[in-house]
Amino acid sequence: MNLSEEQRQIRDTVREFAVEEIRPVAADCDEDQEFPEDVWDEMAELGLTGMTVPEEYGGLDVDRLTYSLVNEEVAYGMLSVATALSVHSLATSCIAEFGDDDQKERWLPEMVDGRPVGAFALSEPQAGSNPAEMTTEARREGDEYVIDGKKQWITNGKRAGVVVLFAKTDRDDPRSVTQFVVPKDADGLEVGKKEDKLGLRASDTTTLVFDDVRVPAANRLTEEGRGLSAAFHILTGGRIGIASQSVGLAQAALDEAVAYAQDREQFGKPLADIQTIRHKLADMQTKVQAARLLTRDAARTEDRGETPEMAASMAKYFASESAVDVTNEAVQIHGGYGYTTDFDVERFYRDSKITTIYEGTSEIQKKVIARNLLD
Numbered sequence: 001m002n003l004s005e006e007q008r009q010i011r012d013t014v015r016e017f018a019v020e021e022i023r024p025v026a027a028d029c030d031e032d033q034e035f036p037e038d039v040w041d042e043m044a045e046l047g048l049t050g051m052t053v054p055e056e057y058g059g060l061d062v063d064r065l066t067y068s069l070v071n072e073e074v075a076y077g078m079l080s081v082a083t084a085l086s087v088h089s090l091a092t093s094c095i096a097e098f099g100d101d102d103q104k105e106r107w108l109p110e111m112v113d114g115r116p117v118g119a120f121a122l123s124e125p126q127a128g129s130n131p132a133e134m135t136t137e138a139r140r141e142g143d144e145y146v147i148d149g150k151k152q153w154i155t156n157g158k159r160a161g162v163v164v165l166f167a168k169t170d171r172d173d174p175r176s177v178t179q180f181v182v183p184k185d186a187d188g189l190e191v192g193k194k195e196d197k198l199g200l201r202a203s204d205t206t207t208l209v210f211d212d213v214r215v216p217a218a219n220r221l222t223e224e225g226r227g228l229s230a231a232f233h234i235l236t237g238g239r240i241g242i243a244s245q246s247v248g249l250a251q252a253a254l255d256e257a258v259a260y261a262q263d264r265e266q267f268g269k270p271l272a273d274i275q276t277i278r279h280k281l282a283d284m285q286t287k288v289q290a291a292r293l294l295t296r297d298a299a300r301t302e303d304r305g306e307t308p309e310m311a312a313s314m315a316k317y318f319a320s321e322s323a324v325d326v327t328n329e330a331v332q333i334h335g336g337y338g339y340t341t342d343f344d345v346e347r348f349y350r351d352s353k354i355t356t357i358y359e360g361t362s363e364i365q366k367k368v369i370a371r372n373l374l375d
């Protein structure tokens with residue numbers, strides 16, 4: 001697939017890490033709903049927590065294709081870990097792209113080292129697919145902003161030390177959304193309910209409640225009113241990351257299904273000798289590879305300096321829906337065993353569904369694709 005030697009090396013290193021360090025702890029972390037913090041620290045040592053940070057602040061500043069490869073391989077290990085990493089990367093991207101020199105100097109070197117962990121707080125209880133409907137407000141008072149409101153579904157909500165927050169500087173004006181960097185230990189900022197989820201159970205998803213939280217005006221990223229376009233810009237790259245994770249998860253399920261079909265015998269022969277099963281595997285392989293090609297095309301579009309909006313939405317839509325299909329078939333090929341926690345495909349299936357929902361649902365991706373096609 002025309003990867004450079006460096007990209008191949010990074011991909012292979014992260015695959016090895018995913019297989020040796022992430023996958024072995026995945027079932028227990030899922031069961032306990034605990035994030036593997038040791039794995040996070042090891043990823044930081046590999047430089048992965050600084051992928052979207054310029055080299056002058058200690059980051060790797062990788063191109064989008066390399067970012068995609070890393071996301072694919074980490075998700076091959078466990079989707080919860082890949083999700084936490086990609087949200088941390090959204091936060092570092094916001095600071096790297098929109099921060100001034102002081103803000104970058106203050107936050108990025110430590111985030112590259114993995115601590116503090118970053119969160120990206122856009123969604124609210126009543127504003128998901130349309131974040132312009134948010135009601136969280138940041139009022140200017142002298143040299144400070146005072147923040148009130150509630151954010152919902154925040155990945156790394158409990159773990160994070162830094163929150164990139166989107167709030168309105170004029171509650172009634174949808175165009176007034178502005179970005180802020182808020183330290184998690186700010187007075188008045190509380191971690192609320194931790195969600196009990198179908199899948200992605202090792203990744204913490206919480207509400208964040210802001211009650212008269214005061215931050216210096218110096219914590220505002222870019223000018224007032226530029227937040228929503230900044231969020232959409234960052235999320236376009238993020239969607240390529242989620243598409244990549246969907247590919248990695250589907251590949252993991254396919255590999256398990258291939259191995260199981262060769263091992264398990266029924267009617268006196270391996271499942272892999274039954275035509276119906278062979279066709280299932282052929283469909284799965286085709287979907288995984290098609291999703292990978294769309295995803296890499298989106299990444300390359302961005303790396304060429306072109307707008308990847310439509311390519312990113314096509315990749316995210318197709319790869320996430322394919323991950324649901326492929327993990328479903330992987331469970332089917334495992335029969336009853338696939339329905340138990342003794343086999344990884346059970347977790348893969350539960351984890352896969354979120355990829356069609358976060359960072360823009362499949363319906364929203366189709367809206368974006370149609371808009372690019374027609375308007």
Ligand SMILES: Cc1cc2nc3c(=O)[nH]c(=O)nc-3n(C[C@H](O)[C@H](O)[C@H](O)COP(=O)(O)OP(=O)(O)OC[C@H]3O[C@@H](n4cnc5c(N)ncnc54)[C@H](O)[C@@H]3O)c2cc1C
Pocket residue numbers: 087120121122123125126127128129130152153154155156197200205354357358359360361362363364367
């Ligand atoms: C585990 C998890 C982690 C998350 N992490 C984060 C995070 O770190 N930061 C963050 O800010 N958010 C995060 N989210 C939020 C996520 O991005 C939203 O859940 C998602 O954008 C959908 O919003 P919603 O849940 O409010 O659904 P709604 O917007 O209420 O949508 C409900 C349904 O209606 C459909 N729909 C809505 N509008 C339209 C339309 N115009 N056309 C067609 N169909 C439509 C949707 O596709 C969906 O099927 C996370 C969510 C989850 C579940």
